[in-house]
Amino acid sequence: MLEHIELFFKSIFIDNMVFAVFLGMCSYLAVSKKVATAVGLGAAVIFVLAVTVPLNWLLDQYLLRDGALVWLGPEYADYNLSFLSFILFIATIATMVQLVEIVVEKFSPALYNSLGIFLPLIAVNCAILGGSLFMQSREIETLGLAFNYGVSSGIGWFLAILAIAAIREKIRYSNVPAPLRGLGITFIITGLMGIGFQSFGGMLTGGDEATAAVEETTAEKIEENKTKVKEEIDEKEISFNDLIKEEE
Protein backbone atom coordinates (compact mmCIF):
# COMPACT_ATOMS: atom_id res chain seq x y z
CA MET A 1 0.00 0.00 0.00
CA LEU A 2 2.77 2.39 0.94
CA GLU A 3 4.53 1.96 -2.39
CA HIS A 4 1.28 2.81 -4.17
CA ILE A 5 0.98 6.06 -2.26
CA GLU A 6 4.64 6.80 -2.82
CA LEU A 7 4.40 6.15 -6.58
CA PHE A 8 1.23 8.23 -6.78
CA PHE A 9 2.72 11.35 -5.23
CA LYS A 10 6.11 10.84 -6.86
CA SER A 11 4.59 10.72 -10.35
CA ILE A 12 2.41 13.76 -9.85
CA PHE A 13 4.85 16.13 -8.19
CA ILE A 14 8.44 14.96 -8.43
CA ASP A 15 8.60 13.20 -11.79
CA ASN A 16 5.96 15.48 -13.27
CA MET A 17 5.55 14.69 -16.95
CA VAL A 18 5.76 18.32 -18.02
CA PHE A 19 8.19 19.89 -15.59
CA ALA A 20 10.69 17.09 -15.00
CA VAL A 21 10.73 15.22 -18.30
CA PHE A 22 8.98 17.57 -20.76
CA LEU A 23 6.54 15.12 -22.26
CA GLY A 24 3.50 16.31 -24.20
CA MET A 25 4.90 19.83 -24.59
CA CYS A 26 3.54 20.47 -28.08
CA SER A 27 -0.11 20.00 -27.15
CA TYR A 28 0.60 21.60 -23.76
CA LEU A 29 1.70 24.80 -25.52
CA ALA A 30 -0.92 24.69 -28.23
CA VAL A 31 -4.01 24.01 -26.13
CA SER A 32 -3.31 26.09 -23.05
CA LYS A 33 -4.91 29.33 -24.20
CA LYS A 34 -8.20 28.66 -22.42
CA VAL A 35 -8.88 26.80 -19.20
CA ALA A 36 -11.93 24.96 -20.56
CA THR A 37 -10.08 23.33 -23.44
CA ALA A 38 -7.09 22.59 -21.20
CA VAL A 39 -9.34 20.69 -18.77
CA GLY A 40 -10.79 18.66 -21.65
CA LEU A 41 -7.38 17.66 -23.01
CA GLY A 42 -6.01 16.93 -19.53
CA ALA A 43 -8.91 14.61 -18.74
CA ALA A 44 -8.44 12.81 -22.05
CA VAL A 45 -4.72 12.32 -21.33
CA ILE A 46 -5.45 10.85 -17.88
CA PHE A 47 -7.97 8.47 -19.41
CA VAL A 48 -5.74 7.27 -22.24
CA LEU A 49 -2.72 6.84 -19.93
CA ALA A 50 -4.83 4.87 -17.44
CA VAL A 51 -5.78 2.48 -20.23
CA THR A 52 -2.54 2.17 -22.24
CA VAL A 53 0.12 1.92 -19.51
CA PRO A 54 -1.30 -1.26 -17.88
CA LEU A 55 -1.90 -2.79 -21.31
CA ASN A 56 1.66 -2.09 -22.40
CA TRP A 57 2.85 -3.44 -19.05
CA LEU A 58 1.17 -6.75 -19.87
CA LEU A 59 2.77 -6.74 -23.32
CA ASP A 60 6.16 -6.00 -21.83
CA GLN A 61 5.82 -8.59 -19.08
CA TYR A 62 4.66 -11.51 -21.20
CA LEU A 63 6.13 -10.78 -24.62
CA LEU A 64 8.92 -8.25 -24.81
CA ARG A 65 11.16 -8.46 -21.76
CA ASP A 66 14.31 -10.52 -21.53
CA GLY A 67 13.04 -14.02 -20.81
CA ALA A 68 9.40 -13.02 -21.00
CA LEU A 69 8.37 -15.81 -23.35
CA VAL A 70 9.18 -18.49 -20.81
CA TRP A 71 5.46 -19.23 -20.36
CA LEU A 72 5.43 -20.71 -23.86
CA GLY A 73 8.06 -23.24 -22.92
CA PRO A 74 11.50 -23.34 -21.25
CA GLU A 75 13.37 -23.27 -24.56
CA TYR A 76 12.10 -19.69 -25.08
CA ALA A 77 13.76 -18.33 -21.94
CA ASP A 78 16.61 -16.66 -23.86
CA TYR A 79 14.45 -14.59 -26.18
CA ASN A 80 14.64 -10.81 -25.77
CA LEU A 81 12.15 -9.03 -27.97
CA SER A 82 12.54 -5.62 -26.35
CA PHE A 83 13.68 -4.09 -29.64
CA LEU A 84 10.07 -4.43 -30.77
CA SER A 85 8.86 -2.30 -27.86
CA PHE A 86 8.49 0.92 -29.82
CA ILE A 87 6.43 -0.47 -32.60
CA LEU A 88 4.20 -2.60 -30.34
CA PHE A 89 3.64 0.18 -27.81
CA ILE A 90 2.67 2.71 -30.45
CA ALA A 91 0.41 0.13 -32.08
CA THR A 92 -1.41 -0.52 -28.80
CA ILE A 93 -1.73 3.18 -28.15
CA ALA A 94 -3.15 3.94 -31.59
CA THR A 95 -5.59 1.02 -31.33
CA MET A 96 -6.71 1.87 -27.80
CA VAL A 97 -7.26 5.52 -28.70
CA GLN A 98 -9.37 4.46 -31.67
CA LEU A 99 -11.37 2.06 -29.45
CA VAL A 100 -11.83 4.66 -26.72
CA GLU A 101 -13.06 7.11 -29.34
CA ILE A 102 -15.67 4.63 -30.63
CA VAL A 103 -16.82 3.70 -27.13
CA VAL A 104 -17.07 7.30 -25.96
CA GLU A 105 -18.97 8.29 -29.09
CA LYS A 106 -21.46 5.48 -28.49
CA PHE A 107 -22.02 5.84 -24.77
CA SER A 108 -21.53 9.52 -24.09
CA PRO A 109 -21.98 11.79 -27.13
CA ALA A 110 -21.79 14.86 -24.89
CA LEU A 111 -18.31 13.91 -23.68
CA TYR A 112 -17.29 13.03 -27.23
CA ASN A 113 -18.34 16.44 -28.50
CA SER A 114 -16.53 18.28 -25.75
CA LEU A 115 -13.30 16.33 -26.34
CA GLY A 116 -13.60 17.00 -30.06
CA ILE A 117 -10.39 16.73 -32.05
CA PHE A 118 -8.23 16.04 -28.98
CA LEU A 119 -8.95 12.38 -28.65
CA PRO A 120 -7.45 11.20 -31.96
CA LEU A 121 -4.57 13.66 -31.54
CA ILE A 122 -3.59 12.04 -28.28
CA ALA A 123 -2.32 8.96 -30.07
CA VAL A 124 0.76 10.94 -31.13
CA ASN A 125 1.14 12.84 -27.90
CA CYS A 126 4.59 12.01 -26.57
CA ALA A 127 3.22 11.96 -23.03
CA ILE A 128 1.33 8.77 -23.82
CA LEU A 129 4.22 6.90 -25.44
CA GLY A 130 6.53 8.40 -22.83
CA GLY A 131 4.39 7.02 -20.03
CA SER A 132 4.70 3.51 -21.43
CA LEU A 133 8.44 3.84 -22.13
CA PHE A 134 9.18 5.17 -18.64
CA MET A 135 7.07 2.38 -17.18
CA GLN A 136 9.32 -0.04 -19.06
CA SER A 137 12.64 1.64 -18.24
CA ARG A 138 11.80 2.03 -14.54
CA GLU A 139 10.77 -1.63 -14.41
CA ILE A 140 7.47 -1.15 -12.64
CA GLU A 141 6.71 -4.37 -10.86
CA THR A 142 2.99 -5.10 -10.82
CA LEU A 143 -0.08 -4.38 -12.91
CA GLY A 144 -1.60 -2.37 -10.08
CA LEU A 145 1.49 -0.19 -9.87
CA ALA A 146 1.43 0.27 -13.65
CA PHE A 147 -2.17 1.45 -13.51
CA ASN A 148 -1.25 3.72 -10.60
CA TYR A 149 1.67 5.13 -12.60
CA GLY A 150 -0.55 5.76 -15.62
CA VAL A 151 -3.22 7.59 -13.66
CA SER A 152 -0.83 9.63 -11.53
CA SER A 153 1.36 10.70 -14.49
CA GLY A 154 -1.83 11.79 -16.22
CA ILE A 155 -2.90 13.77 -13.17
CA GLY A 156 0.51 15.45 -13.05
CA TRP A 157 0.20 16.47 -16.73
CA PHE A 158 -3.37 17.65 -16.11
CA LEU A 159 -2.25 19.86 -13.21
CA ALA A 160 0.49 21.36 -15.35
CA ILE A 161 -1.72 22.25 -18.29
CA LEU A 162 -4.46 23.55 -15.99
CA ALA A 163 -2.00 25.84 -14.23
CA ILE A 164 -0.44 27.23 -17.40
CA ALA A 165 -3.87 27.82 -18.99
CA ALA A 166 -5.04 29.73 -15.94
CA ILE A 167 -1.87 31.82 -15.91
CA ARG A 168 -2.03 32.53 -19.66
CA GLU A 169 -5.61 33.74 -19.27
CA LYS A 170 -4.53 36.09 -16.54
CA ILE A 171 -1.49 37.55 -18.29
CA ARG A 172 -3.50 38.48 -21.36
CA TYR A 173 -3.70 41.97 -19.90
CA SER A 174 -0.13 42.12 -18.63
CA ASN A 175 2.60 44.21 -20.16
CA VAL A 176 4.65 41.44 -21.77
CA PRO A 177 7.45 42.64 -24.12
CA ALA A 178 6.28 42.21 -27.71
CA PRO A 179 8.87 39.62 -28.81
CA LEU A 180 8.00 37.47 -25.80
CA ARG A 181 4.26 37.61 -26.30
CA GLY A 182 2.55 34.26 -26.62
CA LEU A 183 5.11 31.48 -27.00
CA GLY A 184 8.17 33.07 -25.38
CA ILE A 185 6.55 34.05 -22.11
CA THR A 186 4.84 30.67 -21.90
CA PHE A 187 8.22 28.95 -22.04
CA ILE A 188 9.62 31.17 -19.32
CA ILE A 189 6.57 30.76 -17.09
CA THR A 190 6.71 26.99 -17.52
CA GLY A 191 10.37 27.13 -16.53
CA LEU A 192 9.50 29.08 -13.40
CA MET A 193 6.74 26.60 -12.56
CA GLY A 194 9.27 23.82 -13.05
CA ILE A 195 11.55 25.45 -10.52
CA GLY A 196 8.60 25.67 -8.16
CA PHE A 197 7.83 21.98 -8.59
CA GLN A 198 11.45 21.13 -7.77
CA SER A 199 10.59 22.15 -4.21
CA PHE A 200 8.54 18.94 -3.95
CA GLY A 201 11.78 16.97 -4.19
CA GLY A 202 12.06 16.45 -0.47
CA MET A 203 8.41 15.62 0.02
CA LEU A 204 8.46 11.89 0.32
CA THR A 205 11.42 11.04 2.48
CA GLY A 206 12.43 14.26 4.19
CA GLY A 207 16.08 15.27 4.50
CA ASP A 208 18.52 12.64 3.25
CA GLU A 209 16.98 11.66 -0.05
CA ALA A 210 16.30 15.31 -0.83
CA THR A 211 20.00 16.00 -1.04
CA ALA A 212 20.38 12.86 -3.13
CA ALA A 213 17.86 14.20 -5.65
CA VAL A 214 19.86 17.43 -6.01
CA GLU A 215 23.14 15.55 -6.29
CA GLU A 216 21.70 13.52 -9.15
CA THR A 217 21.63 16.58 -11.34
CA THR A 218 25.21 17.63 -10.85
CA ALA A 219 28.06 16.87 -13.18
CA GLU A 220 29.65 14.48 -10.68
CA LYS A 221 26.68 12.18 -10.80
CA ILE A 222 26.82 12.19 -14.60
CA GLU A 223 30.48 11.10 -14.32
CA GLU A 224 29.52 8.39 -11.84
CA ASN A 225 26.90 7.04 -14.20
CA LYS A 226 29.43 7.01 -17.03
CA THR A 227 31.94 4.95 -15.04
CA LYS A 228 29.17 2.59 -13.94
CA VAL A 229 28.15 2.04 -17.54
CA LYS A 230 31.82 1.52 -18.57
CA GLU A 231 32.12 -1.14 -15.89
CA GLU A 232 28.94 -2.76 -17.19
CA ILE A 233 30.44 -2.88 -20.68
CA ASP A 234 33.71 -4.32 -19.37
CA GLU A 235 31.79 -6.98 -17.48
CA LYS A 236 29.94 -8.04 -20.59
CA GLU A 237 33.16 -8.11 -22.61
CA ILE A 238 34.76 -10.36 -20.06
CA SER A 239 31.87 -12.81 -20.14
CA PHE A 240 31.87 -12.76 -23.97
CA ASN A 241 35.58 -13.66 -23.96
CA ASP A 242 34.82 -16.49 -21.55
CA LEU A 243 32.20 -17.78 -23.98
CA ILE A 244 34.74 -17.77 -26.82
CA LYS A 245 37.29 -19.62 -24.66
CA GLU A 246 34.60 -22.19 -23.79
CA GLU A 247 33.88 -22.89 -27.44
CA GLU A 248 37.58 -23.38 -28.14
Add this chain to the structure above:
Amino acid sequence: MALLSKKDTNLILDPLADNNPITIQVLGICSALAITAELQASVVMAISVLFVLGVGNVVISLLRNIIPTKIRIIVQLIVVATLVIIVDQVLKAFAYELSKTLSVFVGLIITNCIIMGRFEAFALGNGPWKAFLDGIGNALGYGIILIIVGFFRELLGSGTLFGFKVFGDPVTRTGLYATGYENNGFMIIPPAALIVVGIIIWVQRSRNRALIEEN
Protein backbone atom coordinates in the same frame (compact mmCIF):
# COMPACT_ATOMS: atom_id res chain seq x y z
CA MET B 1 25.41 25.74 -58.36
CA ALA B 2 22.97 24.14 -60.73
CA LEU B 3 22.21 21.21 -58.44
CA LEU B 4 19.86 23.14 -56.15
CA SER B 5 17.48 25.71 -57.53
CA LYS B 6 16.50 28.80 -55.52
CA LYS B 7 13.30 27.19 -54.28
CA ASP B 8 15.17 24.08 -53.24
CA THR B 9 17.75 26.01 -51.25
CA ASN B 10 14.90 27.82 -49.55
CA LEU B 11 13.51 24.46 -48.48
CA ILE B 12 16.72 23.89 -46.55
CA LEU B 13 17.37 27.44 -45.33
CA ASP B 14 13.89 28.56 -44.22
CA PRO B 15 13.55 26.15 -41.31
CA LEU B 16 16.92 27.31 -40.02
CA ALA B 17 15.57 30.69 -38.97
CA ASP B 18 12.29 32.06 -40.23
CA ASN B 19 10.32 28.84 -40.18
CA ASN B 20 12.20 27.08 -37.41
CA PRO B 21 10.35 23.95 -36.31
CA ILE B 22 10.91 24.56 -32.60
CA THR B 23 10.60 28.29 -32.14
CA ILE B 24 8.12 29.15 -34.91
CA GLN B 25 6.20 26.02 -35.80
CA VAL B 26 6.24 24.91 -32.13
CA LEU B 27 6.98 21.28 -32.92
CA GLY B 28 9.43 18.81 -31.40
CA ILE B 29 9.73 20.62 -28.09
CA CYS B 30 9.81 17.59 -25.81
CA SER B 31 13.15 16.11 -26.78
CA ALA B 32 14.60 19.56 -27.42
CA LEU B 33 14.41 20.31 -23.74
CA ALA B 34 14.98 17.08 -21.94
CA ILE B 35 18.39 15.93 -23.23
CA THR B 36 20.18 19.23 -23.72
CA ALA B 37 22.12 19.18 -20.43
CA GLU B 38 25.09 17.88 -22.42
CA LEU B 39 26.22 19.10 -25.83
CA GLN B 40 27.14 15.59 -26.99
CA ALA B 41 23.61 14.30 -26.34
CA SER B 42 22.17 17.23 -28.26
CA VAL B 43 24.36 16.56 -31.29
CA VAL B 44 23.53 12.85 -31.33
CA MET B 45 19.81 13.57 -31.01
CA ALA B 46 20.03 16.10 -33.85
CA ILE B 47 21.77 13.52 -36.08
CA SER B 48 19.17 10.88 -35.19
CA VAL B 49 16.29 13.19 -36.11
CA LEU B 50 18.14 14.14 -39.32
CA PHE B 51 18.30 10.48 -40.32
CA VAL B 52 14.70 9.66 -39.38
CA LEU B 53 13.20 12.77 -40.94
CA GLY B 54 15.30 12.61 -44.12
CA VAL B 55 14.70 8.93 -44.86
CA GLY B 56 11.13 9.02 -43.56
CA ASN B 57 10.18 11.98 -45.75
CA VAL B 58 11.54 10.19 -48.82
CA VAL B 59 9.73 6.93 -48.02
CA ILE B 60 6.38 8.59 -47.36
CA SER B 61 6.78 10.71 -50.46
CA LEU B 62 7.46 7.63 -52.58
CA LEU B 63 4.39 5.90 -51.09
CA ARG B 64 2.14 8.93 -51.17
CA ASN B 65 -0.02 7.80 -54.04
CA ILE B 66 -0.55 4.30 -52.65
CA ILE B 67 -1.49 5.05 -49.04
CA PRO B 68 -5.27 5.08 -48.47
CA THR B 69 -6.28 8.23 -46.57
CA LYS B 70 -8.00 6.37 -43.75
CA ILE B 71 -4.90 4.56 -42.56
CA ARG B 72 -2.24 7.11 -43.37
CA ILE B 73 -1.49 7.92 -39.72
CA ILE B 74 -0.87 4.25 -39.05
CA VAL B 75 1.43 3.93 -42.07
CA GLN B 76 3.35 7.02 -40.98
CA LEU B 77 3.70 5.64 -37.46
CA ILE B 78 5.01 2.33 -38.77
CA VAL B 79 7.61 4.03 -41.00
CA VAL B 80 8.82 6.25 -38.18
CA ALA B 81 8.83 3.45 -35.60
CA THR B 82 10.92 1.23 -37.87
CA LEU B 83 13.48 3.99 -38.53
CA VAL B 84 13.67 4.82 -34.83
CA ILE B 85 14.23 1.18 -33.91
CA ILE B 86 17.17 1.18 -36.33
CA VAL B 87 18.59 4.36 -34.76
CA ASP B 88 18.11 2.96 -31.26
CA GLN B 89 19.84 -0.32 -32.05
CA VAL B 90 22.76 1.47 -33.77
CA LEU B 91 23.17 3.75 -30.75
CA LYS B 92 23.05 0.82 -28.35
CA ALA B 93 25.68 -0.99 -30.41
CA PHE B 94 28.16 1.81 -31.09
CA ALA B 95 27.58 4.38 -28.35
CA TYR B 96 26.18 2.52 -25.37
CA GLU B 97 26.93 5.20 -22.77
CA LEU B 98 25.25 7.84 -24.88
CA SER B 99 22.17 5.70 -25.42
CA LYS B 100 21.87 5.42 -21.64
CA THR B 101 21.92 9.22 -21.35
CA LEU B 102 19.31 9.59 -24.06
CA SER B 103 17.29 6.67 -22.61
CA VAL B 104 13.63 6.88 -23.62
CA PHE B 105 14.02 10.04 -25.68
CA VAL B 106 15.31 8.11 -28.66
CA GLY B 107 12.03 6.18 -28.61
CA LEU B 108 10.14 9.42 -28.26
CA ILE B 109 11.43 10.53 -31.66
CA ILE B 110 8.49 8.47 -32.93
CA THR B 111 6.02 10.91 -31.45
CA ASN B 112 8.20 13.91 -32.25
CA CYS B 113 5.68 16.26 -33.79
CA ILE B 114 8.19 17.56 -36.34
CA ILE B 115 8.32 14.22 -38.09
CA MET B 116 4.59 13.58 -38.29
CA GLY B 117 4.05 17.28 -38.95
CA ARG B 118 6.38 17.33 -41.98
CA PHE B 119 4.96 14.05 -43.29
CA GLU B 120 1.47 15.52 -43.29
CA ALA B 121 2.41 19.02 -44.40
CA PHE B 122 4.97 18.23 -47.06
CA ALA B 123 5.86 14.64 -47.88
CA LEU B 124 2.31 13.60 -48.69
CA GLY B 125 2.06 16.26 -51.35
CA ASN B 126 5.50 16.53 -52.92
CA GLY B 127 8.11 14.50 -54.79
CA PRO B 128 10.93 12.58 -53.08
CA TRP B 129 13.79 15.02 -53.80
CA LYS B 130 11.90 18.05 -52.47
CA ALA B 131 10.68 16.00 -49.51
CA PHE B 132 14.26 14.97 -48.75
CA LEU B 133 15.44 18.61 -48.78
CA ASP B 134 12.51 19.68 -46.61
CA GLY B 135 13.33 16.91 -44.13
CA ILE B 136 16.99 17.90 -44.02
CA GLY B 137 16.11 21.59 -43.59
CA ASN B 138 13.71 21.02 -40.72
CA ALA B 139 16.04 18.59 -38.99
CA LEU B 140 18.87 21.13 -39.28
CA GLY B 141 16.62 23.87 -37.85
CA TYR B 142 15.75 21.55 -34.97
CA GLY B 143 19.42 20.64 -34.55
CA ILE B 144 20.56 24.27 -34.37
CA ILE B 145 18.25 25.04 -31.47
CA LEU B 146 19.29 21.85 -29.67
CA ILE B 147 22.97 22.67 -30.12
CA ILE B 148 22.57 26.27 -28.92
CA VAL B 149 20.66 25.18 -25.81
CA GLY B 150 23.07 22.31 -25.16
CA PHE B 151 26.07 24.59 -25.64
CA PHE B 152 24.95 27.13 -23.05
CA ARG B 153 23.63 24.59 -20.60
CA GLU B 154 26.76 22.47 -20.60
CA LEU B 155 29.20 25.39 -20.67
CA LEU B 156 27.57 27.39 -17.90
CA GLY B 157 26.33 24.42 -15.91
CA SER B 158 29.35 22.09 -15.92
CA GLY B 159 32.15 24.20 -17.37
CA THR B 160 32.72 21.56 -20.07
CA LEU B 161 32.04 21.15 -23.77
CA PHE B 162 31.74 17.59 -25.09
CA GLY B 163 33.23 16.51 -21.78
CA PHE B 164 36.39 18.61 -22.19
CA LYS B 165 36.94 20.91 -19.23
CA VAL B 166 37.00 24.33 -20.85
CA PHE B 167 37.28 26.61 -17.85
CA GLY B 168 39.78 24.58 -15.88
CA ASP B 169 39.30 22.00 -13.13
CA PRO B 170 36.63 22.88 -10.54
CA VAL B 171 37.95 20.41 -7.98
CA THR B 172 41.58 21.54 -7.96
CA ARG B 173 40.58 25.14 -8.67
CA THR B 174 42.70 25.81 -11.79
CA GLY B 175 41.95 28.15 -14.68
CA LEU B 176 38.84 30.29 -14.30
CA TYR B 177 37.89 28.59 -11.06
CA ALA B 178 40.96 30.09 -9.37
CA THR B 179 39.22 33.49 -9.52
CA GLY B 180 36.32 32.16 -7.49
CA TYR B 181 34.02 31.30 -10.44
CA GLU B 182 31.52 28.51 -9.73
CA ASN B 183 29.52 26.37 -12.14
CA ASN B 184 25.90 27.51 -12.36
CA GLY B 185 23.99 24.49 -11.08
CA PHE B 186 20.71 26.01 -12.23
CA MET B 187 21.65 25.33 -15.85
CA ILE B 188 21.63 21.58 -15.33
CA ILE B 189 18.15 21.24 -13.88
CA PRO B 190 15.33 20.72 -16.43
CA PRO B 191 13.58 24.12 -16.11
CA ALA B 192 16.72 25.87 -17.35
CA ALA B 193 16.14 24.47 -20.84
CA LEU B 194 12.71 26.10 -20.97
CA ILE B 195 14.13 29.46 -19.97
CA VAL B 196 17.01 29.27 -22.46
CA VAL B 197 14.56 28.47 -25.29
CA GLY B 198 12.36 31.37 -24.12
CA ILE B 199 15.35 33.68 -24.42
CA ILE B 200 16.19 32.30 -27.89
CA ILE B 201 12.61 33.04 -28.97
CA TRP B 202 12.94 36.54 -27.51
CA VAL B 203 16.14 37.21 -29.48
CA GLN B 204 14.73 35.70 -32.68
CA ARG B 205 11.51 37.70 -32.61
CA SER B 206 13.28 40.94 -31.67
CA ARG B 207 15.40 40.61 -34.80
CA ASN B 208 12.48 39.66 -37.04
CA ARG B 209 9.53 41.79 -36.04
CA ALA B 210 7.22 40.00 -38.47
CA LEU B 211 7.15 36.93 -36.22
CA ILE B 212 5.64 38.68 -33.19
CA GLU B 213 2.25 37.28 -32.21
CA GLU B 214 -0.70 39.62 -32.13
CA ASN B 215 -2.76 39.24 -28.99
